[in-house]
Amino acid sequence: MKFGVLQFPGSCDDRDAVEACARVGDAVLLWHADRDLHGVDAVVVPGGFSYGDYLRAGAIARFSPVMESVIEFANDGGLVLGICNGFQVLTEAGLLPGALLPNTGRRFVCRQVDLEVVDADTPFTNLCAPGERLSIPAKHQTGRYHAPGLDPALVVVRYAAGHCFNGSQDDIAGVRNARGNVFGLMPHPEHAVDPLTGSVDGLRIFESMAAHVGAAHVAV
Amino acid sequence: MSLSEAVALGLTEAEYGLIVERLGREPNQVELAMFSLMWSEHCAYKHSKKLLRTLPTEGPRLVLGPGENAGAVDVGDGWAVAFKVESHNHPSAVEPFQGAATGVGGILRDVFAIGARPIAVLDSLRFGEPTSDRSRYLLDHAVAGIGHYGNSIGVANVGGEVYFEGPYEQNCLVNALCVGLARRERLIRSAAAGVGNRLVLFGASTGRDGIGGASVLASAELGDADADKRPTVQIGDPFEEKKLLECSLELLDRGLLVALQDLGAAGLTSSSSEMASKGGVGVEIDVRRVPLREPGMEPFEIMVSESQERMLCVCEPDKVDAVLEVCARWDVGGTVIGEIIAEREMRILDGGEVVGRIPVEALVDDCPLYDLEPAPPAQPLYPAPPATIEPGLGVRETLLALLASPNLSSRRPLFEQYDCLVGSRTVRRPEQADAAVLVMPTGGAIAVAIDGNGRRVAADPYRGAVEAVLECASNLACAGAEPLGLTNCLNFGNPEKPHIAWQLTEAVRGLGDACRALDVPVVGGNVSLYNEGGEGPIYPTPVVGMVGEVPDPLHAGRSGFAREGDAIALVGPFRPSLAASELAKLRGEPLPDGLPEVDVAAVRAAQEAVRDFVRAGRLTSAHDVAEGGLLVAVAESCLAGGLGATLGLGDADEALLFGEGPGGFVVSGPDAALRELGERVEVRIIGRVDPGDLDVTVGGEAFEITLDALRHAHGALAELFA
Numbered sequence: 001m002k003f004g005v006l007q008f009p010g011s012c013d014d015r016d017a018v019e020a021c022a023r024v025g026d027a028v029l030l031w032h033a034d035r036d037l038h039g040v041d042a043v044v045v046p047g048g049f050s051y052g053d054y055l056r057a058g059a060i061a062r063f064s065p066v067m068e069s070v071i072e073f074a075n076d077g078g079l080v081l082g083i084c085n086g087f088q089v090l091t092e093a094g095l096l097p098g099a100l101l102p103n104t105g106r107r108f109v110c111r112q113v114d115l116e117v118v119d120a121d122t123p124f125t126n127l128c129a130p131g132e133r134l135s136i137p138a139k140h141q142t143g144r145y146h147a148p149g150l151d152p153a154l155v156v157v158r159y160a161a162g163h164c165f166n167g168s169q170d171d172i173a174g175v176r177n178a179r180g181n182v183f184g185l186m187p188h189p190e191h192a193v194d195p196l197t198g199s200v201d202g203l204r205i206f207e208s209m210a211a212h213v214g215a216a217h218v219a220v
Numbered sequence: 221m222s223l224s225e226a227v228a229l230g231l232t233e234a235e236y237g238l239i240v241e242r243l244g245r246e247p248n249q250v251e252l253a254m255f256s257l258m259w260s261e262h263c264a265y266k267h268s269k270k271l272l273r274t275l276p277t278e279g280p281r282l283v284l285g286p287g288e289n290a291g292a293v294d295v296g297d298g299w300a301v302a303f304k305v306e307s308h309n310h311p312s313a314v315e316p317f318q319g320a321a322t323g324v325g326g327i328l329r330d331v332f333a334i335g336a337r338p339i340a341v342l343d344s345l346r347f348g349e350p351t352s353d354r355s356r357y358l359l360d361h362a363v364a365g366i367g368h369y370g371n372s373i374g375v376a377n378v379g380g381e382v383y384f385e386g387p388y389e390q391n392c393l394v395n396a397l398c399v400g401l402a403r404r405e406r407l408i409r410s411a412a413a414g415v416g417n418r419l420v421l422f423g424a425s426t427g428r429d430g431i432g433g434a435s436v437l438a439s440a441e442l443g444d445a446d447a448d449k450r451p452t453v454q455i456g457d458p459f460e461e462k463k464l465l466e467c468s469l470e471l472l473d474r475g476l477l478v479a480l481q482d483l484g485a486a487g488l489t490s491s492s493s494e495m496a497s498k499g500g501v502g503v504e505i506d507v508r509r510v511p512l513r514e515p516g517m518e519p520f521e522i523m524v525s526e527s528q529e530r531m532l533c534v535c536e537p538d539k540v541d542a543v544l545e546v547c548a549r550w551d552v553g554g555t556v557i558g559e560i561i562a563e564r565e566m567r568i569l570d571g572g573e574v575v576g577r578i579p580v581e582a583l584v585d586d587c588p589l590y591d592l593e594p595a596p597p598a599q600p601l602y603p604a605p606p607a608t609i610e611p612g613l614g615v616r617e618t619l620l621a622l623l624a625s626p627n628l629s630s631r632r633p634l635f636e637q638y639d640c641l642v643g644s645r646t647v648r649r650p651e652q653a654d655a656a657v658l659v660m661p662t663g664g665a666i667a668v669a670i671d672g673n674g675r676r677v678a679a680d681p682y683r684g685a686v687e688a689v690l691e692c693a694s695n696l697a698c699a700g701a702e703p704l705g706l707t708n709c710l711n712f713g714n715p716e717k718p719h720i721a722w723q724l725t726e727a728v729r730g731l732g733d734a735c736r737a738l739d740v741p742v743v744g745g746n747v748s749l750y751n752e753g754g755e756g757p758i759y760p761t762p763v764v765g766m767v768g769e770v771p772d773p774l775h776a777g778r779s780g781f782a783r784e785g786d787a788i789a790l791v792g793p794f795r796p797s798l799a800a801s802e803l804a805k806l807r808g809e810p811l812p813d814g815l816p817e818v819d820v821a822a823v824r825a826a827q828e829a830v831r832d833f834v835r836a837g838r839l840t841s842a843h844d845v846a847e848g849g850l851l852v853a854v855a856e857s858c859l860a861g862g863l864g865a866t867l868g869l870g871d872a873d874e875a876l877l878f879g880e881g882p883g884g885f886v887v888s889g890p891d892a893a894l895r896e897l898g899e900r901v902e903v904r905i906i907g908r909v910d911p912g913d914l915d916v917t918v919g920g921e922a923f924e925i926t927l928d929a930l931r932h933a934h935g936a937l938a939e940l941f942a
């Protein structure tokens with residue numbers, strides 16, 4: 001299992017994502033100006049402020065050379081996980097439905113939150129039980145999920161009652177595409193992989209991806 | 221140029237005379253601009269340097285001491301931790317968002333300028349009472365600015381402190397501390413070397429922002445015309461700095477640089493002349509080659525612009541192409557603007573024409589240092605604060621009033637605006653322990669705290685400063701950390717006034733004595749003077765930051781109760797009094813003239829005992845008794861752990877319940893552990909942890925407060941932001 005973590009100028013949680021991925025497989029950084037995905041099995045679009053988030057969060061990164069390849073990779077069924085700014089980039093790129101708007105409180109908030117796994121039958125949550133609660137930190141200023149007419153089947157994780165601070169529609173924390181191979185969420189699973197620095201619940205996401213890819217390899 | 225122009229730029233008549241003497245002629249416009257900045261208080265420390273030389277700066281773990289961009293200590297296995305605190309007070313008072321943001325930007329650059337990756341920021345803020353619209357505006361925007369810069373660049377903000385006091389109404393304080401991590405051998409100094417080596421300016425282009433920031437703004441009292449000074453405040457761009465940071469560290473990784481320096485106060489002038497001074501060489505700079513943000517900039521403007529997000533490096537001529545390639549990769553502008561010359565002078569060219577020539581020593585070393593003329597004030601400097609609680613409140617109501625007071629209520633509405641996690645090193649987040657704890661690549665950890673109660677320093681500059689150092693070390697002890705080094709930011713009023721000179725002299729004497737008593741070296745710091753508005757000086761505010769070592773992060777201390785049935789004890793040589801306490805303030809009492817004497821050795825012994833027991837995993841929680849006193853500390857441990865407590869306090873008087881003073885700790889743990897702790901230090905069992913409320917019996921009176929009621933009181937600050 002080889003993860004590739006994108007690195008844009010302004011990515012902040014790129015090294016954290018590499019460390020988290022490295023707990024379940026190999027992980028490399030993929031430079032924004034390089035179209036080559038170096039044969040990775042899954043792509044992680046990390047958190048941060050890509051290209052300074054000028055114009056609109058994720059709006060510029062979406063046009064980077066590496067994203068052209070990621071879009072192709074996703075359209076071929078490759079696994080793509082977008083975290084925070086990465087989620088914003090994936091919605092800007094049209095790989096995921098909806099958009100992320102400024103938090104209703106207009107402030108940046110960093111807080112440990114509980115998520116509820118709504119759909120445990122995805123490549124990103126297959127090791128979770130339906131309804132299971134995951135304790136994972138969220139930290140953002142532009143995380144209010146907005147997708148009028150969204151197919152409810154695409155919701156993968158929701159903020160547990162009382163844990164949504166950004167005003168997201170139906171407390172949605174993360175969604176997938178119709179095919180199920182692209183997943184984006186605002187909270188940061190890569191910051192919940194070590195008991196020393198918080199919880200380990202986020203590791204389930206990366207382990208699920210590894211399990212999915214492992215199973216796919218066996219099937220081939 | 222004339223004397224009157226020099227005076228307008230902040231120089232004195234005598235200083236101007238000295239400049240003429242050193243040059244053997246009148247300075248031209250470029251030279252005068254450079255002198256006015258380099259000889260400003262902010263750059264030359266002319267009123268504080270003699271005092272600072274009295275501070276202890278040697279220690280077994282010291283790697284870099286004062287004089288470099290940041291200090292550093294050894295944390296083992298070849299790793300070093302760099303840290304420094306710096307002020308951005310006047311810019312923040314004039315434009316709080318950008319002032320605070322660029323304060324963070326500046327201290328980050330200081331740390332990566334020595335080759336360390338910034339891993340954490342802490343901030344220390346002072347404002348007027350939150351009942352004032354202006355204070356709330358300054359607080360709100362300063363916090364937003366700090367968050368904007370730190371969050372965007374991806375450096376965790378792991379702690380800090382805020383106090384609200386009337387004397388900061390006109391002149392708020394914004395101090396930021398940055399911690400960096402580097403391989404020891406990768407640390408780079410700022411001394412230029414190698415005649416013929418090239419000077420490369422990289423980062424943002426140079427504009428007219430921040431011209432005169434260090435002199436006109438930072439080295440003068442604030443006054444009515446401050447809105448006119450807004451153009452002297454720099455504008456920050458964290459995205460540019462993020463690229464600059466990665467670019468700088470890659471340049472060092474590849475071994476391409478001889479020296480590196482950031483551009484801060486006085487811009488190109490100070491960075492280049494200090495590099496030249498340290499290296500015993502000269503530099504030639506052609507201002508025509510500096511990329512500009514706007515046309516028509518004069519050479520003097522280019523030399524003193526404080527445009528943000530710029531770095532200056534020295535490299536060998538055959539490495540220039542490689543340096544520029546790395547810059548291009550990070551989309552950072554890089555330009556050769558000059559070279560190292562053998563003559564020890566600053567030679568400024570505009571195209572082919574020489575527009576300035578100054579001996580390096582004249583600019584960097586010859587600024588006259590002034591002896592202070594300290595004298596204690598003849599009468600009290602600060603008016604008594606207005607009373608905010610009614611007289612005769614019972615213990616229960618007093619506790620709730622203290623918890624809800626602006627200085628003690630939870631800082632959650634502020635620190636939640638900061639990313640405390642990025643970097644995956646944060647073992648203890650805000651409100652989990654008395655100090656932030658960060659795991660190191662060695663497998664060990666460091667703890668970091670920042671402290672400084674200005675009101676107590678105002679009451680007694682010497683003992684108040686001693687207490688600030690003890691407080692910081694006590695916070696580290698509760699996390700299980702032994703101090704490795706200290707950085708300080710001395711925020712004071714106008715040192716040319718005898719009573720301010722007295723505050724400064726006494727406070728530095730206190731800092732030095734306390735550091736020597738704890739064997740903690742001062743690794744560097746910053747001085748911010750002239751913090752006065754029309755209504756008088758700020759409280760004298762030495763802010764102290766410390767980095768300590770926690771051998772095993774699994775045993776990093778926590779402040780919250782965590783196990784039902786644990787005994788709760790008051791530990792240490794705690795001799796509290798209500799003098800200058802938070803309660804005295806709420807009651808509207810004037811500052812006392814002096815604080816009680818402190819047995820520093822006994823406090824140190826208590827810190828060591830608590831630290832050892834935390835490190836050994838024998839205590840469930842440890843929390844320093846600070847502002848508000850014993851009952852507030854117990855309530856904070858209840859709230860941090862979500863557990864109640866039953867306290868039996870006998871006939872404890874008000875001073876023991878709410879008084880303040882160093883050396884007290886509230887700890888919880890098994891009875892056996894506390895008995896053993898009692899063999900090393902005073903231990904008084906005062907109660908037990910339980911799942912319910914806070915139940916207190918004292919002086920024949922008994923009361924209970926639910927955790928919800930405690931939480932509601934402690935949440936008072938949030939209402940100010942609603």
